[in-house]
Structure formats: structure tokens, C-alpha cells
């Protein structure tokens with residue numbers, strides 16, 4: 539996913555204001571690219587973000603919603619799911635907004651969390667990462683998806699086949715005999 543203009547904010551003015559100054563923005567961004575090979579975003583990303591000037595840095599908090607499409611891990615069908623992400627990220631300016639002198643950024647600061655020399659704070663990459671993490675946790679088209687039959691390959695959500703009841707995995711066949719003997 540490339541950088542989205544709708545997720546880029548000029549924070550020069552905010553950085554010139556006193557610690558504690560805030561800005562609040564409505565987000566409505568169209569993510570056109572896929573997040574990765576498996577996840578596509580199919581509705582605009584909407585929500586609100588708040589920027590807080592914390593001294594040298596900017597703390598971004600917010601909640602954003604969108605809809606993703608991926609394929610089910612059980613039945614392989616494409617499905618869509620609403621996702622919601624929470625942001626709580628510190629962004630570090632690389633220059634002093636007044637003097638233009640380069641600032642040292644902490645070593646642990648991710649490159650996605652830098653405010654560039656034009657005072658642009660870009661949420662694209664942190665949003666992409668959050669969406670991917672959230673999407674990774676959404677595995678199935680629905681919690682009770684029955685998946686494909688391992689024997690005949692039919693989608694068991696759509697049709698029931700005769701395989702399930704009649705076929706006993708050979709690995710368990712011995713166990714079954716044992717159980718009968720115990721009874």
C-alpha cells in the first residue's frame with residue numbers, strides 16, 4: 539500500500555504551539571491497493587484521529603474502521619469482514635520546526651513514525667501495519683464454517699456429502715476397535 543494523501547497531515551503549526559496543543563481530524567481515505575497478497579480493503583477507511591503535541595513529539599490516538607476481503611481458511615471462499623483499528627503512536631519530528639536544525643530521533647523509533655523535514659506526519663504505514671495485524675486474526679468466513687470435505691472436496695456449508703459418517707481415518711480405526719472391546 540503506497541502513501542495516501544488523505545493520511546498525511548502537515549503538523550508544522552501544531553509543533554509551534556505549546557505542549558498540550560491538539561488537533562482533531564476526520565479521516566475518510568480510499569485505500570486502493572491491497573495490503574498484501576491476501577488482504578484487500580473494500581470500503582473507505584473512516585474515523586477520527588487526535589494529535590497531541592507532547593513537547594518534541596506528537597502522540598496520535600484514534601479509531602478507524604473499514605472492511606477487508608480475504609479468503610476463508612476452511613472453505614477457501616472470499617468473504618468480507620468489518621475491521622476496527624485503534625491507533626496510539628508517537629511520531630518524532632526529524633527537524634526543529636522553528637530553526638530547521640536536525641533533531642535526534644530515538645533509536646527505537648520506527649521509520650514509519652517519523653515526521654519528515656516538511657513537517658508531514660504520515661499515518662499510511664502505521665495504519666497498514668495495524669490493518670494487517672487485525673486481518674491476520676480474522677481467519678474464517680464465519681465462526682462455524684464447516685469447510686471443505688477432506689475426502690471429496692465439497693463445500694460442507696453448501697452440501698452435505700456421505701463421506702463424513704462412513705469414512706473412518708485409518709489412524710483411529712484401531713482405537714475404535716479398542717473402545718468396542720471395553721464396552
Ligand SMILES: [Zn+2]
Pocket residue numbers: 610611612613614615678679680683684685
Ligand atoms: Zn469458510
Ligand SMILES: [Zn+2]
Pocket residue numbers: 687688689690691692699700701702
Ligand atoms: Zn465428502
